[in-house]
């Protein structure tokens with residue numbers, strides 16, 4: 001698109017204005033400002049410019065199907081039939097539940113994890129839900145093997161529509177005692193693992209020209225320190241995931257690839273059980289710190305992620321959904 005230099009006498013405005021809707025370089029001010037400014041000034045240059053624009057521009061019209069809310073039911077919008085969802089860290093815990101949530105809406109699922117085999121509940125996907133489900137043993141931190149795994153997923157399923165990044169680890173240790181190796185491992189899995197998985201998924205979505213949805217699992221720990229826990233490097237890693245989400249949501253939007261995060265509070269999984277086992281006071285914190293006075297369940301998360309993967313969330317990108325029982329809002 002063309003950029004023009006503009007100076008509006010009497011308003012002290014000067015800068016660049018975009019002569020279209022898709023300028024690559026950022027305009028200093030918009031056409032609305034130009035014409036508003038001109039209405040109170042006498043500037044032949046701006047006058048000619050604004051007039052020529054108003055002749056060219058079509059009458060302002062919102063291009064929207066005003067009947068869509070009646071013709072597209074909630075059930076239709078939520079359906080994931082015919083879609084393929086990749087879930088990292090899906091052998092157990094939250095990832096397993098998120099994979100099941102998308103499968104319950106009809107998606108085929110490719111589950112990636114470092115464990116030798118997934119929990120038995122994974123086997124139910126195909127049996128109970130009638131979708132295709134396949135398990136891939138891989139690490140999200142190894143770019144070469146992760147890339148081969150994505151190639152295998154594409155060979156097996158033909159496409160990728162959604163990518164949910166749940167693979168993650170936590171270190172609960174005082175800041176001054178955490179070693180560089182521990183810190184780097186958390187960053188490697190939680191940040192680089194998310195980055196590489198999202199990149200491989202987005203490349204395929206772009207090649208398909210189909211759009212897609214990427215949902216990253218962040219944490220309330222990116223937003224607040226939590227009682228009885230020391231989560232400096234974990235919180236930092238989840239903050240990075242949220243920053244990555246915002247960057248990608250804009251960068252990938254021309255390909256209609258949406259990118260969002262969820263930030264769970266305490267959710268009952270192997271991860272929280274392990275943490276509670278090393279610190280018994282954590283058990284009561286997990287059960288009572290949230291205003292809703294219970295630890296979260298994986299069932300509290302799966303619908304949120306399935307929604308973000310679906311067309312029901314077609315206008316939702318760059319956002320974070322907190323599922324914390326109110327933990328982020330305050331204490332009773």
Ligand SMILES: NC(=O)c1ccc[n+]([C@@H]2O[C@H](COP(=O)([O-])OP(=O)(O)OC[C@H]3O[C@@H](n4cnc5c(N)ncnc54)[C@H](O)[C@@H]3O)[C@@H](O)[C@H]2O)c1
Pocket residue numbers: 088089090091092093094095112113114115138139140141165166167168169170189193217218219220263264265266267268269270271272
């Ligand atoms: N449980 C909670 O309370 C809670 C709260 C907020 C966020 N989270 C986040 O949710 C996600 C899942 O946590 P969870 O509680 O289910 O933990 P979990 O330990 O039960 O599951 C994590 C999964 O990630 C896999 N994984 C770890 N490293 C991997 C690697 N390099 N490559 C591939 N897979 C790998 C593990 O094998 C495991 O199956 C994590 O990102 C975690 O940070 C959990």
